[in-house]
Each structure stands twice: as C-alpha cells, then as structure tokens.
Amino acid sequence: MEYVLETQELTKIYDGMPVVDSVTLRIGQGDIYGFVGKNGAGKTTFIRTVLGLTKPSGGSFSFFDGMELQQAGKKIGSLIESPALYRNMTARQNLELYCTALGVDKKYVDEILDIIKLKDTGKKKAKDFSLGMKQRLGIGMALIGDPELLILDEPINGLDPMGIVEIRELILEMKNRGKTVFISSHFLGELEKIATRYGIIASGRLVEEISAGELKKICTARTIIRTDDPQKAKRVIEAHLKTDAVEEGKDSVTINMPLEDIGELTNKLFTEGITVKGISNDDNSAEEYFIKRMEGK
Numbered sequence: 001m002e003y004v005l006e007t008q009e010l011t012k013i014y015d016g017m018p019v020v021d022s023v024t025l026r027i028g029q030g031d032i033y034g035f036v037g038k039n040g041a042g043k044t045t046f047i048r049t050v051l052g053l054t055k056p057s058g059g060s061f062s063f064f065d066g067m068e069l070q071q072a073g074k075k076i077g078s079l080i081e082s083p084a085l086y087r088n089m090t091a092r093q094n095l096e097l098y099c100t101a102l103g104v105d106k107k108y109v110d111e112i113l114d115i116i117k118l119k120d121t122g123k124k125k126a127k128d129f130s131l132g133m134k135q136r137l138g139i140g141m142a143l144i145g146d147p148e149l150l151i152l153d154e155p156i157n158g159l160d161p162m163g164i165v166e167i168r169e170l171i172l173e174m175k176n177r178g179k180t181v182f183i184s185s186h187f188l189g190e191l192e193k194i195a196t197r198y199g200i201i202a203s204g205r206l207v208e209e210i211s212a213g214e215l216k217k218i219c220t221a222r223t224i225i226r227t228d229d230p231q232k233a234k235r236v237i238e239a240h241l242k243t244d245a246v247e248e249g250k251d252s253v254t255i256n257m258p259l260e261d262i263g264e265l266t267n268k269l270f271t272e273g274i275t276v277k278g279i280s281n282d283d284n285s286a287e288e289y290f291i292k293r294m295e296g297k
Contacts, residue, residue, distance in 0.1 A: 002029040002064065002065050003026045003027060003028055003029070003064075004027050004028070004029050004031075004063060004148065004149045004180045005025075005026070005027040005050065005061065005062075005063055005149065005182065006025070006026050006061065006062050007024055007025050007050065007059065008024050008059055008060045008061070009022045009024055009059035009060070010022070010024070010049065010050070010056055010060065010061055011023070011056060011057045011058035012045050012046075012049050012056055012057050013057040013058075014045075019045045019204050020045050020049060020056075021042070021203070021204035022059065023042075023046060023059070023201070023205070024206065025206055026209075027149075027197075028197070029148075031180055031181070031196050031197050032171060032172075032175055032180075032181045032183065032194050032195050032196050032197075033180070033182045033183070033196070033197050033198070033199065034183055034185065034191035034194075034197070034198045034199070035047075035182060035184040035185070035198075035201065036186070036188060036191060036198055036199065036294070037184070037201035037294060038186055038202070038294055039186060041201045041202055041203065041204070041294070042201055042204040043153065043154075043184040044080065044154075044184070046184075046201070047080060047151055047182075047184060048080065049061070050069070051076070051078055051151065052069045053080075064148070064149075074145055074147070075147050075148045075149060076147050076148075076149045076150075076151065077141075077142035077143055077144070077147035077150050078142055078150070078151040078153075079139055079141070079150075079151070079152050079153065079155060080151075080153045081157075082134070082138070083134060083135065083137060083138025083139075084138075085134060086126060087127035088125055088126075089126055090121065090122070090125060090126070091113060091116075091121050091126065091129075091133075091137050091140070092113060094126060094137060094141065095112060095113065095137075095140055096109055098141050098144050102144060104144050104145045108146065112140045112143050112144065113140065115140070115143065115170070115173065116136040116143075116170060117136065117166070118133065118136060121133070130163065131158055131159055131160075131163060132159050132160065132162065132163025132164075132166055135155055135156075135159065135163065135167060136166060136167065136170060138155075139152065139155065139167070139170060143174075147179070148178075148179060148180060149179070149180045149181075149182065150174055150179055150181045151182045152181065152182070152183045154185055154186075155185075156168075156185065156190060157185075164187075164190060168193060168194055188286065188287040188291075192215075192286045192287070195212055196211065197209065197210070197211050197212065198210050198211075198212070198290075200293045200294060201294075202294045202295070207293055207294070208293055218289060219285055219286045219289050220256060220257055221257075222254055222256050222281070223262065223280075223281055224252050224253075224254050224279070224280045224281075225237075225252060225269075225276055225278075225279050226251055226276070226277040226278040226279070227251070227269070227274055227275060227276055227277060228251070228275050228277065229275070230248045230250070230251060230252055231248060232272070232274055233248075233253045234246050234247075234248045236268060236269060236272050236274065237253060237255060237269075241257075241265070251277075262279065266279070
C-alpha cells in the first residue's frame with residue numbers, strides 16, 4: 001500500500017511541554033482518515049507541523065512513500081480552521097485569485113465551483129455567504145491544482161446540520177474522485193459516517209489507530225439479561241446461540257452481539273429453569289468508545 005503521509009515519533013514542544021508527543025501514524029492512499037481528539041489534544045498543531053507551518057521539535061514525516069514536503073507540496077491541498085477568503089470577492093474571483101497565486105491554470109475553476117456547489121452564486125460576495133458556503137469555498141481553494149491529499153482541520157466546526165451534511169457529501173465526493181482525505185474533528189458521530197480509518201489523539205499522544213471495520217466489530221449492540229443464575233444462563237445462551245460472546249456478571253449476563261429474536265432466547269432460558277428479571281440494551285457506540293480512548297481508558 002502507498003502511504004500518502006507517514007510520521008515517525010513526530011514531536012512539537014511549546015514552553016517545555018509536548019503538544020504533539022512522539023506521534024507515529026500512516027495514512028493509506030484512498031483513505032478518509034479521521035483524526036479524533038478533544039479540543040486542545042494537539043490535532044491542529046500536528047497538522048501545522050506536517051504542512052511546514054511550524055518546525056517539529058523531533059521526529060520526522062514524509063509524503064507519498066518518502067517525499068519531503070517541498071517535493072510533495074503541489075500534491076497537497078489544505079484547509080486549516082477558517083478559510084482565508086477575500087470578503088468582497090465572489091466565489092469565482094476568490095478561486096481565480098488563488099489560481100494566480102499558485103500559478104495554476106484557471107480553466108479548472110468552473111469544475112471546482114460545480115464540485116463545491118457554488119456555481120450558481122453569481123455576483124454574491126463571500127461576506128454574504130453562510131458559514132457552510134464559506135467552508136465549501138475554502139475546500140474549493142484547497143482543491144486548486146488537483147491535489148492527491150486533502151488535509152482538513154475541523155471543517156464542520158460551527159456549522160448547522162445542513163452545512164454539516166453538505167461538507168460530508170463533499171468529502172465523500174473527494175474520495176470517489178480518488179483523493180485521500182485527512183480530516184481532524186471532535187464531532188465523532190459525523191466522522192463515523194465517512195471515515196475508513198481513525199487515529200485517536202489524547203494530550204498530544206496517538207493512543208490508537210483503528211479501521212472502520214475494526215471499530216464496527218468492537219461497537220456492536222449488546223443485550224444485558226438480569227437473572228438469578230448468571231453462570232447457568234451463560235452456558236445455556238452460549239449453547240443456544242453457538243457463540244462465546246457472552247460475559248458473566250454478578251447478577252446478569254451480557255451478550256456482545258446483536259440479537260434477532262430475544263423472545264426465543266428468553267423462552268429457552270425459561271424452559272431451562274432460569275428466571276429472567278429484566279432485559280436491557282446497551283448501545284456500545286463508537287462515540288462512547290472514542291471518548292473512553294481519548295480519556296486514556
């Protein structure tokens with residue numbers, strides 16, 4: 001697999017404190033990589049470091065299987081926090097000016113306007129755009145030059161639900177066009193809808209990398225059955241469901257898998273002489289998982 005971004009023990013220290021602390025990660029080609037962490041966890045500093053906006057205190061990073069930033073720069077587009085727009089210019093004028101600054105042909109502006117759904121804004125000035133429109137224009141500016149890697153720092157921060165949906169659809173469109181997207185966010189529910197892989201950062205340290213498939217296996221719905229004989233109930237349930245995904249508690253058993261027919265199972269327990277005192281569902285959500293990992297649990 002080609003890795004579009006790799007870091008080795010990347011570190012950034014401010015005032016004697018590591019804000020990014022020995023982070024080693026890999027982002028594969030075609031991934032939507034969700035960089036997850038609380039505000040202040042080090043996400044933006046990490047991004048600024050790999051984009052050359054601040055010098056690392058230690059470690060190294062490279063792009064596209066070994067390229068240094070200077071060589072790879074034209075293959076990278078980025079949006080860090082709020083986009084730098086000319087408020088008295090239209091979307092087209094902003095994009096054309098950015099093309100000029102980068103020495104890029106303006107012929108792709110129409111296509112970008114179409115992609116970010118701002119083609120029909122006409123003479124409307126950026127100062128009159130909604131926050132979602134501004135964010136889409138910022139992503140459009142990051143797309144100038146047709147980069148292979150997009151780095152987006154908190155692109156949905158402050159957006160209303162419609163704006164969030166629009167950015168989500170835009171990111172998925174970028175993946176469909178063959179681009180790799182690195183997106184930092186603390187909106188866990190939204191990342192869960194689009195990410196193919198995650199890196200979880202806490203207090204500057206990368207505590208885990210996990211694929212969407214691995215996360216799905218961990219975060220299955222669970223059923224908790226309260227009973228007066230959890231040991232026997234565990235044996236009966238495992239035999240009935242042909243699984244070992246059952247945990248025995250003090251006065252309950254937890255089934256770590258979705259159940260199609262809980263009624264059939266409770267009937268089986270009843271016929272085996274096991275009293276069921278109560279049944280509840282425990283949604284072991286990805287959000288719950290992320291929060292625990294971000295808190296070092």
